Amino acid sequence: MTLPIDSIIPALQQALRQGTGAVLTAEPGAGKTTRVPLELLREPWLQGRRILMLEPRRLAARAAARFMAASLGEKAGETVGYRVRQDTAVGPRTRIEVITEGVLTRMLQQDQALEGVGLVIFDEFHERSLQADLGLALCLQVQQLLREDLRLLVMSATMDAGAVSGLMGGVPILASSGRSYPVETRYLDRPYEGRLEPAVTRVVLRALAEETGDMLVFLPGMGEIRRVEEALLPLVRDRRIVIAPLHGSLPAEGQDLAITPAAPGWRKVVLTTSIAETSLTVEGVRVVVDSGQSRVPRFSPRTGLTRLETVPVSAASADQRRGRAGRLGPGVCYRLWTEEEHRRLAPHSVPEIREADLVPLALELAAWGAADAGELAWLDAPPAAALAQARELLARLGAVGRDGRLTPYGRELAGLGLHPRLAHMIRRAIPLGLGGTACELAALLGERDVLRGGPDAGRNADLRLRWEALKGFRGEAGSGTAGTGGLAADRAACRRIEAEAAQLKREAGVRGEDRRAGDAAWCGVLLAFAYPDRIAERRGDGRFLLASGRGAALPELQPLSAESYLAVADLEDRGVDSRIRLAAPLALSELEGYFQEQLEEEATVEWDRSAQAVRARRRIKLGALTLKETVDPEPEPEAVKQALILGIREEGLKLLPWTKPARQLQQRLLALRSVSEEWPDVSDEALAADLDSWLGDPLYGMRTRSDLQRLNLVQALESRLSWPQRRELEEALPTHYTVPSGSRIPIDYTHPEAPVLAVRLQEVFGLRETPRIAGGRLPLTLHLLSPAQRPVQVTRDLESFWKTGYFEVKKDLKGRYPKHYWPDDPLIAEATSRVRPKPSAQGKGER
DSSP states (O other): OOOGGGGHHHHHHHHHHHHHEEEEEOOOOOOHHHHHHHHHTOGGGTOOOEEEEEESSSHHHHHHHHHHHHTTOOOOTEEEEETTTTTTETTTOOEEEEEEHHHHHHHHOOOOOTTEEEEEETTTTTGGGGGHHHHHHHHHHHHHHTTTTOOOEEEEEEEEEHHHHHTTOOEEEEEOOOOOOEEEEEOSSSSSSOHHHHHHHHHHHHHHHOOSEEEEEEEHHHHHHHHHHHHHHHHHSSSOOOOEEEOOTHHHHHHHHHHSSOOTOOOEEEEEGGGGGSSSOOTTTEEEEEEOOOEEEEEEEETEEEEEEEEEEEEOOOOOOOHHGGGSEEEEEEESSSSHHHHHHHHSOOGGGGSSSSSSHHHHHHTTOOOSGGGGOOOOOOOOOHHHHHHHHHHHHTBBTSSSSSSSHHHHHHTTSSHHHHHHHHHHHHGOOOHHHHHHHHHHEEEOOOOOOSSSTTOOOOOOHHHHHHHHHHOSSSSSEEEETTTTEEEHHHHHHHHHHHHHHHTTTSSSSOOTTTTTGGGHHHHHOOOOOGEEEETTEEEEEETOOOOOOOOOOGGGGGSSSSEEEEEOOOSEEEEEEEEEEOOOHHHHHOOOGGOOEEEEEETTTTEEEEEEEEEEEOOOOOEEEESSSOOOHHHHHHHHHHHHHHGGGSOOOHHHHHHHHHHHHHHHHHHOSOOOOOOOOHHHHTTHHHHHHTTOOOOOOHHTOOOHHHHHHTTOOOOHEEEHHHSSSSEEEOOTTSOOOEEOOTTTTTTTEEEEGGGGTOOOOOOOEETTHHHHOEEEOOSSSEEEESSSSSHHHIIIIHHHHHHHHHHHHSSSOOOOOOTTOOOOOSOOOOOOGGSSSSO
């Protein structure tokens, strides 16, 4: 059968004969996936070596291998085979291996030169999975350093071919048209309202009525598939219509059922995730219903958590989905969005490397020997923050050393091909006689929630329930479900978990039964090995503090809410407290026994605001969690002093015993500083910022606010002055000023830049000019008082007051205080502190 890709094959063969790489763009339906490897198999440069072709998904890898094998009249495992997790069909004569991307990474780590491989094909590269980006980066370095003869071919229907070619050193770009039939696109007139599933169900029923042929319905995830299936089944009963789910968690036989043609006289409605977007032809389909949504993982370096988000598809993905309807003949695509919404779609999906958990990538780089990701060539380099956080976790697990290089233990983890968290859990469990249990838990955590049925299935976060359901499945035979506590386990999911666990046990070298097999009490410890940063301590009301410092909460009160400690496997990163979706309890004794290397003893000396005292404690901590706390009877004196200083700084200088002489000294010094910056700054702000230098030594031995009352702040402030400055202070800024009456009047330095002398008017008769201090640089502000000690004039220009203001003041006061002395000429009158001066002096002025 002739395919559109056939026309470009000669040019592709020529490009790979003359060089070591090429980029091939081919529209959907061109036949690139199943034709190109076979056409290149006989090339002389291959020299009998194998071709590896990467597919993003297991289903596509198996289907492509089986199709190519059938075209040769063979079964998969002969000339053409495949390798995917839990399923391999490869024999001694296999020349073409269709593999998933993670398999390539493991092959490279085991044999960096890829001996025996002549060509690596990256199919559907536009999906930009993390493993595809890593695989291409590693292969480019292999080609550069070890294997100049290694050919690399990148294929896709929609990708930036120029950027990929540039990354590969400017290799040729070849383009092939596809074989597609016209597809009519039907949009909604207006956005639908409410939930997605009813809207999809309505459009599916409409399409069944309006069109013929089988149908492919794209939905974001398994939950939506299940709900749409439940809604459709009673509506299509007795209409010879098969509803077939299709997603990556289905067993191989279930996936094969979905992609094979329907029986004669029957129609098939395939409910699928994005797994059917590319590389896969679902036989008989001529109608596509596209929800326009996709579920993608998003990693947050801020929290260290990955959450699944439902997002609008990109325009490129929408076109890929639409093209599924035109593979075998003219078709129709129903889109659950409007034309206006379509114009706002992003052109392409965000590459996974920019939004993924990079812990597996960091381990792969360390195993490869790349201490710096910059040593490799990337289309999009790993984000620095996420990569740094990933390396911190690897160091915590013991997978890398301080220099960032892989440790022998890290190489063990890399050899398992699991997320490093789960690999660490298995390795830690084996010496405890729990290796098999850990492998089963790892498989359980990699599966969707196995519980279904019962009103509380989705609201109870206890992992032990899932463990017991799995145990019940093992102990029962037949079909249906295995139950526990009113909940039921999905048997298909349990079978997948059992198969994955069996493979993990083989890879980890676990043989025989665990010494503690079947004991759900160990779930918490094993989870904590995998997620040490998610060990959680109860704060009350279902709220917990994680070892990472983040808050977390159970969605509602449940048995786990009363546990003191949890190990949390799954969190939904939303809001202030992340929602705990899956966890198991831990005991304090288990934390102390199995996590000794992570426990830290911390001596803290802190100001206790409520007690108004320094408290010294010793704490046993696991990350942000305090497991134990005791009083420290003999804290370091310096630490106590510094805690006291911090307390004074937090509370303010009000904690100190500010006597009147101390405040006056502070104000006098500030007055001097207002005229000369040679004097120290003793403002409250400056003193609070520099407590150690002027108050440090006297604080030794003190702990409480009461102790502070023993401080002599006058001496402490004077310690900031040299001996010459102390003498100058007394001369330049006296505490009192002697007025003409002979009285020593205190100077008020409350406002240092304008000190006040409050004195009765009669006591300054004869004083011609405003008094000055600080060597004449600072005038006193005179508050001239009435006989009743009330201010009648405020001035810093006494000479002017005598000339103009005095006579108005005299007129007013003489009437109110007739017995007092009110001379006509205050400059020659005798000053007095009495009501009137002595009789001998009265002649100098008038009454």
